[in-house]
Structure formats: C-alpha cells, structure tokens
Amino acid sequence: MTEKRSGCPINLSLEVIGDKWSLLVIRDMTFGNRRYFRELLTGSEEGIASNILADRLQRLTEAGIISRAPDPSHKQKVIYSLAEPGIQLVPVMAALGSWGRRHLPVSRELSIRAELLERGGPAMWERFMDELRELHLGQPRPDGAGSVLAELTEAYLAEIARAER
Amino acid sequence: MTEKRSGCPINLSLEVIGDKWSLLVIRDMTFGNRRYFRELLTGSEEGIASNILADRLQRLTEAGIISRAPDPSHKQKVIYSLAEPGIQLVPVMAALGSWGRRHLPVSRELSIRAELLERGGPAMWERFMDELRELHLGQPRPDGAGSVLAELTEAYLAEIARAER
DNA sequence: CATACCGGTTGCATCATACAACCGGTGCTG
DNA sequence: CAGCACCGGTTGTATGATGCAACCGGTATG
Numbered sequence: 001m002t003e004k005r006s007g008c009p010i011n012l013s014l015e016v017i018g019d020k021w022s023l024l025v026i027r028d029m030t031f032g033n034r035r036y037f038r039e040l041l042t043g044s045e046e047g048i049a050s051n052i053l054a055d056r057l058q059r060l061t062e063a064g065i066i067s068r069a070p071d072p073s074h075k076q077k078v079i080y081s082l083a084e085p086g087i088q089l090v091p092v093m094a095a096l097g098s099w100g101r102r103h104l105p106v107s108r109e110l111s112i113r114a115e116l117l118e119r120g121g122p123a124m125w126e127r128f129m130d131e132l133r134e135l136h137l138g139q140p141r142p143d144g145a146g147s148v149l150a151e152l153t154e155a156y157l158a159e160i161a162r163a164e165r
Numbered sequence: 166m167t168e169k170r171s172g173c174p175i176n177l178s179l180e181v182i183g184d185k186w187s188l189l190v191i192r193d194m195t196f197g198n199r200r201y202f203r204e205l206l207t208g209s210e211e212g213i214a215s216n217i218l219a220d221r222l223q224r225l226t227e228a229g230i231i232s233r234a235p236d237p238s239h240k241q242k243v244i245y246s247l248a249e250p251g252i253q254l255v256p257v258m259a260a261l262g263s264w265g266r267r268h269l270p271v272s273r274e275l276s277i278r279a280e281l282l283e284r285g286g287p288a289m290w291e292r293f294m295d296e297l298r299e300l301h302l303g304q305p306r307p308d309g310a311g312s313v314l315a316e317l318t319e320a321y322l323a324e325i326a327r328a329e330r
Numbered sequence: 331c332a333t334a335c336c337g338g339t340t341g342c343a344t345c346a347t348a349c350a351a352c353c354g355g356t357g358c359t360g
Numbered sequence: 361c362a363g364c365a366c367c368g369g370t371t372g373t374a375t376g377a378t379g380c381a382a383c384c385g386g387t388a389t390g
Contacts, residue, residue, distance in 0.1 A: 004270075005210070005211040005212070006209075006210035006275065007270070007271050007272025007275045008210070008272075008275040008276070009261070009263075009264075009266040009269065009271045009275065009276045009279045010188060010258055010262050010265060010279070011210075011211055011265075012265045012269040012270070012271055013261045013262070013264055013269065014185050014189065015185065016269065018183070018185045018188070019184065019185070019378095020179050020180065020183045020184070021378095023175060023179060023183070024176060024179065027173075036336085036337085037336075037337050037338070038337075044171075045170070045173070045176075046170040046173075046176055047170070049380065049381090050339085050381095051338085051339070051340085051378090051379085051380090052377095052378065052379075053338090054338055055377095055378095057338095074336080074387080074388075075336095075386085075387065075388090076335085076336045076337070076386065076387050077336065077337080077387095078336085078337065078338095085267075085268040088264060088267065088268070089264060091260045091263070091264070092257070092264055095256045095257045095259075095261075096174070096175050096178045096179075096257055097174040098174075098256070099174075099250075099253060099257055100173075100175060100176075100177045102250075102253065103229075103253070104174065104177040104178065104181065105169075105177070106173070106174045106177055107171075107172025107173075110172045111172070111173075114174045184346090184347095185347090186347090201367085201368085202367075202368050202369070203366075203367070203368075206368095206369095214347080214348055214349065214350090215349095215368085215369065215370085216347090216349090216369085216371085217347065217348075218369090219368080219369055219370080220346095220347095222368095239356075239357075239367075240355085240356065240357090240367095241355065241356050241357085241367045241368070242356095242367065242368080243367085243368065243369095
C-alpha cells in the first residue's frame with residue numbers, strides 16, 4: 001500500500017497501524033519489554049502467527065516505527081527496538097486502553113496498567129517515554145527518576161497474585 | 166468475531182475498531198457531522214465502498230458505538246448517531262491525529278483540526294464531547310458554551326481557502 | 331555430538347476488502 | 361400523474377490479507 005487514500009492524519013495513522021496486530025506488537029515491546037522474535041511470538045495471550053509477526057515487524061521497521069539490529073551477544077539473534085515514533089505511540093495506547101477499559105469486557109489483571117496510565121496522565125506518559133528512550137535508544141536520563149515500567153509491571157503482577165489467591 | 170483473543174483493553178479495542186475503516190466512519194460522524202448513509206458514502210476523500218460502509222455501520226451499531234434510527238422527515242431515510250462510547254472516542258482520535266501529524270506526510274488542510282485539538286488539550290475535548298452529546302443524544306448543555314465543531318470547521322475551511330489562493 | 335533455540339519461510343485454506351452493477355421504495359418536479 | 365433523482369443498502373466476483381501448521385538452515389549449549 002504505497003498510494004495514500006488521503007492526507008488526513010487519522011487516515012494516515014490507520015494506514016500504518018490500523019490493523020489488529022501492529023499495535024499489539026508495539027504494546028508488547030513497550031509494556032512487556034519484549035525485544036526478540038520468539039519473545040513476541042510466544043509471550044502474549046493473543047497468539048500471533050509467526051508469518052504475521054514477521055510481516056508486521058518488517059512493515060513497522062520500514063515505516064520507521066521500530067528498528068532492527070543484530071544482537072552482539074548471539075550471532076543469530078535480532079533485537080528489535082522502538083524508534084522515536086514508536087515511543088510516541090504511548091499516548092495513543094493510553095487513550096485506547098482507557099476507552100477499552102470503560103466500554104469493553106476487559107479482565108481485571110490486564111487492565112490495571114491502563115488504569116494506572118489513565119490516573120497518571122500525560123505527566124506519567126512523558127516519564128514513561130523518557131524511560132523508553134533510555135531502554136530502546138540509549139538516551140541517558142537524569143538519575144533518580146523512578147521506573148514507570150517497573151511500577152506498571154509490579155501492579156500487574158500483584159493483580160495476578162491476587163487473582164490466584 | 167465473538168471469541169475474544171484476550172481481556173487486554175488495547176486488544177479488545179482493536180477487535181472492535183482495529184481496521185482501516187471503522188474509525189474513519191466515526192471521524193466523519195464526529196468532525197463532519199455526517200449522519201446519513203449517502204453522506205458517509207460520498208462525503209470523504211478516502212472513498213469507502215458501499216458494502217464496506219454498510220458492514221461497518223452494522224458492526225458499530227451492534228457494538229453500541231453508534232445507533233441507528235429512522236428519520237421522521239423521510240420514510241426511507243435512516244439517521245446514524247454517535248452513542249456515548251462513540252463520543253468517548255474523541256481522545257483516541259485526538260491522540261491518533263497528533264501522532265499522525267508528527268510522523269506522517271499529512272496535508273496541511275486536513276491536519277489543521279488535529280493541530281487545534283492538540284493545542285486545546287483535554288479541556289477542549291471535553292467541551293467537544295459535551296457538544297456531541299447535545300447533537301447526537303439530545304442532551305442539553307449550558308447556553309453560551311461555544312461550538313468546538315464550528316471552530317474546527319472554520320479553521321479547516323480557512324485552510325482550504327488559503328490553499329486555493 | 332545431540333538437543334534446543336534462533337529468526338523466520340512456505341504452502342494452503344479461509345476470511346476480509348474492493349469494485350461495479352444493481353435493487354425496490356420514496357419524494358420532488360413539471 | 362409521469363418521470364426522475366435519491367434513499368439505504370445488496371449481490372456477484374476478483375483480489376488481497378490473515379490464520380494455521382509444518383518446516384528450514386544456522387547457532388549456542390550440555
């Protein structure tokens with residue numbers, strides 16, 4: 001799809017990430033810190049097929065949303081990172097998560113992160129994006145800044161533990 | 166698609182509006198105030214096919230995002246309205262528009278509204294959603310509240326005029 | 331030296347989308 | 361009251377996207 005249907009920002013966004021899998025891949029990279037093909041393939045509940053995952057990783061790479069690099073520690077491994085446009089999808093995912101949490105039959109464990117992101121607001125999203133810039137782009141950030149990712153992950157794990165009890 | 170892939174709010178949102186047309190239909194209803202089948206069919210630049218439009222209107226209705234009612238003024242006409250969940254997609258579209266405007270080759274005329282929505286922030290979105298509740302749900306709102314829709318439309322038309330000059 | 335893991339690829343079935351042509355009923359106009 | 365444009369779709373067909381399972385050669389590990 002090279003020819004664009006229109007120059008509308010919403011339309012163009014949909015042409016790039018308007019399908020059922022792209023944002024889930026980005027979600028897993030963002031909130032699950034999954035960086036390798038196998039992690040993305042087997043790590044999430046939705047069960048993406050390997051050919052679809054390969055296709056999405058290629059498209060997102062070509063669109064400049066993520067980047068692909070060989071892993072120095074293992075000749076065969078490839079590490080995927082969020083590029084700056086991918087990092088800036090945090091507010092989109094936050095908005096989509098808030099909406100879904102309100103209007104759809106979400107599970108408690110999987111929606112706790114959306115709830116925290118909603119309560120934290122844009123200030124929290126910015127801190128999170130700075131953290132992602134450090135993790136994925138190697139951009140240093142001031143010491144002492146807490147980890148939003150750890151905060152979200154801990155809350156998620158606590159909900160899992162509560163559910164099992 | 167009745168069986169859900171997971172209870173994640175982002176995933177569930179994508180299962181409902183994660184395709185290339187649903188959000189465009191909602192966009193046209195929201196920002197273009199298009200309420201009839203033909204308006205939606207012929208009004209936008211992207212050129213949706215009539216069977217796809219019919220399918221999306223039906224799905225969105227079944228999902229409770231929009232509603233469908235006969236038009237009293239014309240026996241054959243059907244009027245589509247945003248339901249509350251549809252109105253609450255405003256922040257999602259604003260986020261998606263901001264992102265697209267930054268990272269994709271948008272046209273100036275079609276991105277002015279995204280720019281204004283971004284600058285206006287959540288306060289403006291709330292005013293806009295109140296206005297949509299009046300237009301689509303008949304919920305009265307305080308007099309003297311300005312029209313965000315008119316503001317956005319005027320800015321858009323001004324950009325069109327500038328482009329033609 | 332065997333085994334598990336690495337990022338994918340291939341073939342095939344099925345589902346969604348795209349395009350154009352068409353439908354019967356309704357309202358407006360001359 | 362005849363003709364015509366418009367109403368919300370439907371139908372058929374072609375093409376593309378997706379889903380599924382099996383498989384690939386190269387690589388690290390015990």
